[in-house]
Amino acid sequence: MDVTPLIPAGRQVIESYGRTGFRVSGVGYEGAILVFPDTTLPWEGIGSFGDLDAAHLAAVMERGGVEILLVGCGRRMLPLAGALRARLREAGIVADAMDTGAACRTYNVLLAEDRRVAAALLPIG
Numbered sequence: 001m002d003v004t005p006l007i008p009a010g011r012q013v014i015e016s017y018g019r020t021g022f023r024v025s026g027v028g029y030e031g032a033i034l035v036f037p038d039t040t041l042p043w044e045g046i047g048s049f050g051d052l053d054a055a056h057l058a059a060v061m062e063r064g065g066v067e068i069l070l071v072g073c074g075r076r077m078l079p080l081a082g083a084l085r086a087r088l089r090e091a092g093i094v095a096d097a098m099d100t101g102a103a104c105r106t107y108n109v110l111l112a113e114d115r116r117v118a119a120a121l122l123p124i125g
Helices: 054-063 082-090 100-112
Strands: 014-017 021-024 027-030 033-036 039-042 068-072 094-098 117-121
Touching: 014 100, 014 117, 021 033, 027 039, 033 054, 054 082, 054 117, 068 100, 082 094, 094 100, 100 117
Parallel strands: 068 094, 068 117
Antiparallel strands: 014 021, 021 027, 033 039, 033 117
């Protein structure tokens, strides 16, 4: 029995993650990325999870249409700052921080469910 989620053509599927980057829909990316259902972008300006603030997620908030943001913190889960979570909520986005592997898997499941999801991912290195 195939348990692979059915994802519509043209969607950005996260295929793998590692110490230095990601593979999304057949394309390799070095460093941190922002993944939306229709495109993947380099996540500019972010050095580490500890640096994360609203300015780093402006592209997500300005894009519109995102209801769920999964934040891949790297090797282990860390909490989002309350002020950042509140700012995202003001933009209509529910954010959930988790380790990067869990964020990648959860993104793919929500994408298959046709949810309005995005992922902001740091490599696990």
